[in-house]
Amino acid sequence: METVIKQITSESVATACKILLDGGIVGMPTETVYGLAGDGTNPDAVKRIFEAKGRPSDNPLIAHVHKDYDLSTLVQINQPYVYDLIKAFTPGPLTMVFISKGVVCSQAVCGGETLAVRIPSHQGCQELLRAINRPIVAPSANLSKHTSPVTAMHVYDDMKGKIPLILDGGKCQGGIESTVLDVTESVPRILRAGLVTKEMIESVTGRCEIAMHRDGDKVRSPGVKYKHYRPKCETALYGEDQLDQVYAHYEKVKSQGKTPYIMCADHIANKFDGLNLLRLGKTAEEIASNLYDKLLEGEKIADVIIAVAMPNEEGIFLGVMNRLKKSCG
Ligand code: TXA
Ligand code: MG
Helix, strand or coil: CCCEEEECCHHHHHHHHHHHHCCCCEEECCCCCCEEEEECCCHHHHHHHHHHHCCCCCCCCEEECCCCCCHHHCEECCCCHHHHHHHHHCCCCEEEEEEECCCCCCCCCCCCCEEEEECCCCHHHHHHHHHHCCCEECCECCCCCECCCCCHHHHHHHHCCCCCEEEECCCCCCCCCCEEEECCCCCCEEEECCCCCHHHHHHHHCCCEECCCCCCCCCCCHHHHCCCCECCCEEEEECCCCHHHHHHHHHHHHHCCCCEEEEECHHHHHHHCCCCEEECCCCHHHHHHHHHHHHHHHHHHCCEEEEECCCCCCCHHHHHHHHHHHHHC
């Protein structure tokens, strides 16, 4: 199959709708990462998504809808705070997990009772969702375990020959996947950290928990138990207080005739002037936005990416560190 990349326009959106209504799958931009989109009510489309990614069959998909879609047709909204969250954070990088009403097929949720729903803010994505006016399930458009794509070319690199169309909506601004929040109980629980932080959620709901995973626990968000986000080259991860070790590792790789790159925030990069650097930026937002882009750039030019951790795990850095540990740790 030939895979074409098209700028997102009303014409390419119409083409994408036709493919989706036929049970096909397409690459779709969102404000977080690119998704691999299919009709959530069509088991054949869902099967194609799992196959194209090589995704484990027990990891459910998120349903994406436009901002005027009536969520109550898809899920049970049992907690009053949900309406406040919708008002505060949608459209945007917040996914909420509800009890499903079964409109999205059971294959998409791996037979589970719940459905994760998200309303993306990316304008082109909104146009597509509005045009199709049905729940579109979309995991990140990478091969399973690989780093998530933030440009149409990244999607092409993993999905060429497997899907007919990638809608190009530019580089994703958010850069890491949405926050996944369980809203089935009286206190919301973060299952996957992202750009909508615990502090932001608490400011609306008063309370918010973070799901902690220990071995043996029932995993509530199946995706978090898998290896994830890994670039194709070797990696290492050090703390901000281990810069001597970062330098030693860099020199060791070089002495073996291989190419090291240090991936870090700008304030650390300034200390390694003259070395090969993948600079992530200054602010937490910038760093999140650049993380996957730099990992995917790094895997092409480096033999080893030596990453330096963030100064803390607060706010957006919680989501950044969660990805950094899985990709480079
Ligand atoms: O930003 C995003 O969320 C991107 C874009 C494309 O929207 N999508 C994305 O999908 O990251 P994916 O499939 O790569 O990750 C979905 C995560 C997984 O960790 C999965 O286990 C969790 O959401 N999830 C999906 N449905 C769930 C459910 N019903 N209950 C708990 N966790 C769920
Ligand atoms: Mg993913």
